[in-house]
Amino acid sequence: MKEQSRLLLQVDSLKTILETEDGVITPVNDVSFSIKYGQALGVVGESGCGKSMTALSIMRLLPHPYGKITAGSIYWQDDNLLERSEDAMLKIRGKQIGMIFQEPMTALNPVFTIGNQICETIRFHQKNSKEESRKKALELLNLVSIPDAEMRMNDYPHQLSGGMRQRVMIAIALSCRPQLLIADEPTTALDVTIQAQILDLIQNLRDEIGMSLMLITHDLGVIAETCDEAIVMYAGKIVEKSSVALLFESPKHPYTEGLLKSIPLMEDKAKNTLHTIEGLVPSLHQVPQGCAFHDRCPDRMEQCRENPPSLIALPGERAVACFKYE
Amino acid sequence: MFSFSPITLKRFKKFKKIRRSWVSLWIFGLLIFVSASAELIANNKPLLIAYQGKYYFPVFQVYRGTDFGKKSKLPPNYKRLVKSFNPPDFAIFPPIRWGSNESNREVLLYPSQPTFENLLGTDTSGRDVLTRMLYGIRVSMSFAFINCFFAVMIGILIGGIQGFFGGKIDIIGQRVVEVWGTMPYFFVLILLGSLFEPGFLVLTLMSGVFSWIGLSYYFRAECLKVKQGEFILAATALGSGKLRNFFTHVIPNSLTPVITFTPFIIAGGVLLLTSLDFLGYGVQPPTASLGELLRMGQQNFENAWWLVVFPFALLVISLLLLNFIGEGVRNAFDPRKG
Amino acid sequence: MPLLELENVTKHFPVFGGVFRRMVGKVHAVTEVSFSLEKGETLGLVGESGSGKSTLGRSILRLSDPISGSIRFEGKDLVSMGARELKHTRQHMQMIFQDPFSSVDPRMTVGSIVEEPLRIHGIGNNETRREKAAELLEKVGIQPESIRQYPHEFSGGQRQRIGIARAIALKPKLIIADEPVSALDVSIQSQILNLLKEIREEMNLACIFIAHNMAVVKHISDRIAVMYAGRIVELGESESVCQDPRHPYTKALISSIPVPRPGKKNKKQILQGDVPSPLNPPRGCAFHLRCPHVEEICKREIPPLNENKVHPEKPHWVACHLQ
Numbered sequence: 001m002k003e004q005s006r007l008l009l010q011v012d013s014l015k016t017i018l019e020t021e022d023g024v025i026t027p028v029n030d031v032s033f034s035i036k037y038g039q040a041l042g043v044v045g046e047s048g049c050g051k052s053m054t055a056l057s058i059m060r061l062l063p064h065p066y067g068k069i070t071a072g073s074i075y076w077q078d079d080n081l082l083e084r085s086e087d088a089m090l091k092i093r094g095k096q097i098g099m100i101f102q103e104p105m106t107a108l109n110p111v112f113t114i115g116n117q118i119c120e121t122i123r124f125h126q127k128n129s130k131e132e133s134r135k136k137a138l139e140l141l142n143l144v145s146i147p148d149a150e151m152r153m154n155d156y157p158h159q160l161s162g163g164m165r166q167r168v169m170i171a172i173a174l175s176c177r178p179q180l181l182i183a184d185e186p187t188t189a190l191d192v193t194i195q196a197q198i199l200d201l202i203q204n205l206r207d208e209i210g211m212s213l214m215l216i217t218h219d220l221g222v223i224a225e226t227c228d229e230a231i232v233m234y235a236g237k238i239v240e241k242s243s244v245a246l247l248f249e250s251p252k253h254p255y256t257e258g259l260l261k262s263i264p265l266m267e268d269k270a271k272n273t274l275h276t277i278e279g280l281v282p283s284l285h286q287v288p289q290g291c292a293f294h295d296r297c298p299d300r301m302e303q304c305r306e307n308p309p310s311l312i313a314l315p316g317e318r319a320v321a322c323f324k325y326e
Numbered sequence: 327m328f329s330f331s332p333i334t335l336k337r338f339k340k341f342k343k344i345r346r347s348w349v350s351l352w353i354f355g356l357l358i359f360v361s362a363s364a365e366l367i368a369n370n371k372p373l374l375i376a377y378q379g380k381y382y383f384p385v386f387q388v389y390r391g392t393d394f395g396k397k398s399k400l401p402p403n404y405k406r407l408v409k410s411f412n413p414p415d416f417a418i419f420p421p422i423r424w425g426s427n428e429s430n431r432e433v434l435l436y437p438s439q440p441t442f443e444n445l446l447g448t449d450t451s452g453r454d455v456l457t458r459m460l461y462g463i464r465v466s467m468s469f470a471f472i473n474c475f476f477a478v479m480i481g482i483l484i485g486g487i488q489g490f491f492g493g494k495i496d497i498i499g500q501r502v503v504e505v506w507g508t509m510p511y512f513f514v515l516i517l518l519g520s521l522f523e524p525g526f527l528v529l530t531l532m533s534g535v536f537s538w539i540g541l542s543y544y545f546r547a548e549c550l551k552v553k554q555g556e557f558i559l560a561a562t563a564l565g566s567g568k569l570r571n572f573f574t575h576v577i578p579n580s581l582t583p584v585i586t587f588t589p590f591i592i593a594g595g596v597l598l599l600t601s602l603d604f605l606g607y608g609v610q611p612p613t614a615s616l617g618e619l620l621r622m623g624q625q626n627f628e629n630a631w632w633l634v635v636f637p638f639a640l641l642v643i644s645l646l647l648l649n650f651i652g653e654g655v656r657n658a659f660d661p662r663k664g
Numbered sequence: 665m666p667l668l669e670l671e672n673v674t675k676h677f678p679v680f681g682g683v684f685r686r687m688v689g690k691v692h693a694v695t696e697v698s699f700s701l702e703k704g705e706t707l708g709l710v711g712e713s714g715s716g717k718s719t720l721g722r723s724i725l726r727l728s729d730p731i732s733g734s735i736r737f738e739g740k741d742l743v744s745m746g747a748r749e750l751k752h753t754r755q756h757m758q759m760i761f762q763d764p765f766s767s768v769d770p771r772m773t774v775g776s777i778v779e780e781p782l783r784i785h786g787i788g789n790n791e792t793r794r795e796k797a798a799e800l801l802e803k804v805g806i807q808p809e810s811i812r813q814y815p816h817e818f819s820g821g822q823r824q825r826i827g828i829a830r831a832i833a834l835k836p837k838l839i840i841a842d843e844p845v846s847a848l849d850v851s852i853q854s855q856i857l858n859l860l861k862e863i864r865e866e867m868n869l870a871c872i873f874i875a876h877n878m879a880v881v882k883h884i885s886d887r888i889a890v891m892y893a894g895r896i897v898e899l900g901e902s903e904s905v906c907q908d909p910r911h912p913y914t915k916a917l918i919s920s921i922p923v924p925r926p927g928k929k930n931k932k933q934i935l936q937g938d939v940p941s942p943l944n945p946p947r948g949c950a951f952h953l954r955c956p957h958v959e960e961i962c963k964r965e966i967p968p969l970n971e972n973k974v975h976p977e978k979p980h981w982v983a984c985h986l987q
Contacts, residue, residue, distance in 0.1 A: 557770075559727055559761070578771050
């Protein structure tokens with residue numbers, strides 16, 4: 001905790017393009033943010049807002065050869081990941097930055113036991129002996145609270161439930177004690193009660209090993225319960241950046257505001273008409289001119305249609321991309 | 327009105343982007359066109375005769391010798407006839423002046439080498455190899471296409487029945503198909519061919535009966551998969567019956583493997599007929615065929631290289647083209663290749 | 665007479681295995697479910713994956729045969745109904761599916777998708793059907809001009825609207841909505857929920873709303889049934905189930921929902937263990953392996969769904985030995 005204020009990851013004006021059959025899209029457009037040591041950053045947005053592509057850009061795991069980073073920098077501690085060779089990235093991926101995905105079944109290799117897969121990761125990065133790595137794998141499975149870990153080591157992925165698989169994925173991601181865990185929709189495919197378990201687990205692990213977290217989700221509730229800072233993305237851009245407490249207390253961007261209001265809550269009176277955001281989630285193939293949100297925005301002004309707003313700093317170390325605050 | 331669904335259009339665009347296959351399709355189309363119009367390209371009858379102010383079209387119509395002032399009521403030998411013409415009478419011949427069964431009587435030894443007269447030489451009966459190849463590939467292509475048509479029909483029918491009913495009928499049907507598939511069909515065809523000397527259509531039908539198996543596997547599997555789709559359930563919930571579901575939803579969505587399979591079935595047909603002809607159990611002589619030419623070549627390998635090289639080259643090229651097209655179609659239909 | 669009445673509906677799938685495809689087990693998808701639904705009423709069916717909620721929804725439309733027990737729609741038993749009568753009855757019951765991408769035929773235009781139910785039941789001619797389709801599309805908020813477009817040109821939310829238009833084409837009395845919003849983006853989810861509510865009120869539809877998200881269900885339902893491992897464990901008015909849940913599972917389910925309010929983290933009650941496999945449900949109360957209050961009796965006996973008499977004015981049933 002001594003380095004609390006230093007930056008672990010700093011992404012600056014990142015721009016990623018993706019070639020698709022129907023043209024080139026820009027899923028990450030001028031995105032800047034940073035993660036401090038021990039901090040949990042939530043990235044929230046709807047489908048096609050570029051949140052996953054941001055994570056893949058950081059890991060340099062963009063689909064080859066369609067995806068390319070065309071501008072910006074990604075500083076991991078003191079070196080720019082974009083200047084690193086592929087070989088050097090191998091040492092960062094998994095070892096310093098771990099990543100878990102939405103669908104743990106497809107991320108695990110179906111023909112190897114989970115023990116095997118964890119051991120392999122450990123040995124790849126740490127060159128341990130077989131016994132040592134097995135011992136370590138067992139420790140990890142215990143760490144992620146898998147019951148009967150010894151027995152589970154010999155199971156194949158399909159023999160585990162979704163929640164258990166996600167635990168295994170977390171164990172693999174944590175095998176080298178990374179300083180940052182990037183979790184891309186880690187609980188979306190899981191049941192609510194299992195989601196609560198996994199989020200609780202991630203929380204405990206953060207406290208225990210002091211790692212930072214970048215949690216990508218579409219669920220504002222998950223962000224509220226897990227993160228310290230949050231960024232809201234819309235059509236490839238950051239529209240709001242704030243501490244979680246302030247974001248939920250007083251959302252500034254009309255999109256964030258609308259999003260928060262449109263979630264049905266348990267304490268709502270039933271039968272009310274829900275608040276809605278009009279229109280459709282924009283496709284990255286047809287991002288509206290000006291502010292991408294202007295055609296759905298209840299507070300739109302003339303200039304919103306013409307120019308894209310840039311992030312404006314607000315009191316409380318937060319920022320919002322909206323002309324209302326100029 | 328019939329219109330292509332956007333899925334089809336997208337696949338077509340994707341296919342067009344695969345250069346090799348797109349070019350192959352064009353060349354193949356040209357090949358089909360040329361062989362389909364073989365009579366206009368290689369013939370011993372003129373395309374047009376102007377005789378005493380009247381026009382005649384011998385390629386399209388049978389004329390008697392009497393029409394041209396001869397005594398014989400049989401169709402004339404045009405080459406000889408034309409030599410006796412005086413201006414203003416004239417005749418326009420096709421680019422290659424050989425009929426498919428016409429021997430070159432002016433050379434002494436058959437098979438004879440490529441010359442200006444016979445660009446690719448003659449076969450053992452003195453017939454022009456280029457002409458025979460042109461007519462031969464036409465026979466091969468018609469055989470392959472009709473064979474493919476039978477195969478697709480039977481494959482869809484049997485695969486569809488299995489896919490529609492599923493369960494026991496599917497399992498029993500599958501075993502029957504497997505047993506059928508283990509039949510050494512090539513030998514069966516040879517056997518039948520030597521016993522009955524079948525005509526062209528019977529031969530295609532017979533080979534069609536053996537060519538559908540691979541296709542039915544895929545069509546069945548696709549049907550079973552599509553049948554599980556949620557939109558089938560949705561149609562059922564709307565009140566649509568099993569049979570209606572099958573015809574309106576399952577079949578149109580299961581045709582992908584049929585289309586991706588077709589070029590390969592056609593290539594298989596070409597090869598099959600050539601093999602049968604090579605062994606002498608295919609189409610009846612004197613019909614021209616690549617297999618027959620190859621057999622002649624094999625028998626005269628030492629003194630008639632042209633009988634081997636040219637027909638073989640044509641066979642390889644057409645198979646190659648079909649495989650390139652097939653590869654392109656398969657890739658265009660593959661959803662994994664964005 | 666209630667519109668729909670279920671009595672001891674049970675659906676067990678056989679599982680085949682081995683070389684001879686003998687039955688080696690049964691998936692206990694739905695076990696002894698009973699409830700009734702009045703005209704115009706909405707019942708929310710909540711549960712996690714494998715709780716049998718979707719199977720139950722499909723069983724009501726007899727999309728998954730065979731079922732034991734009885735399902736009476738307007739007094740007529742669907743379970744024993746013949747094919748012809750079933751087709752006729754299905755006009756009055758429609759379904760909305762979860763995945764708007766796979767529940768429409770990708771090779772059909774939007775117009776013919778919406779027209780399909782009319783075609784199936786031979787209503788109108790080509791022209792009137794076309795008109796009707798345009799009208800329906802407009803009603804669900806899709807431009808009627810898009811009748812000639814194909815589903816892949818639409819986003820998930822719009823496709824779900826198309827699915828809704830198809831479901832209401834025959835003016836049904838009952839709609840079964842199977843997770844209609846869980847595949848959608850948050851900002852679209854509320855649009856679809858509002859649309860469903862609007863249409864339900866306008867057409868006086870009864871609705872069975874199946875979802876895993878308690879807050880969504882609460883928002884749209886008059887009553888809520890909570891399912892666990894194929895059985896209803898709690899059933900009651902939506903307010904009373906949500907404000908005063910009686911079954912420990914319902915309590916956990918409610919507390920597991922992530923709340924978009926930071927600082928509420930600690931109250932969470934986290935269940936241990938996994939959702940039980942429907943292939944091999946635990947003996948006794950299916951929840952006893954994860955229940956924080958488990959007692960001896962829970963391990964032996966299956967608790968019946970009893971009426972809870974705490975609030976006599978609000979009927980509320982709970983299947984728990986400890987009530």
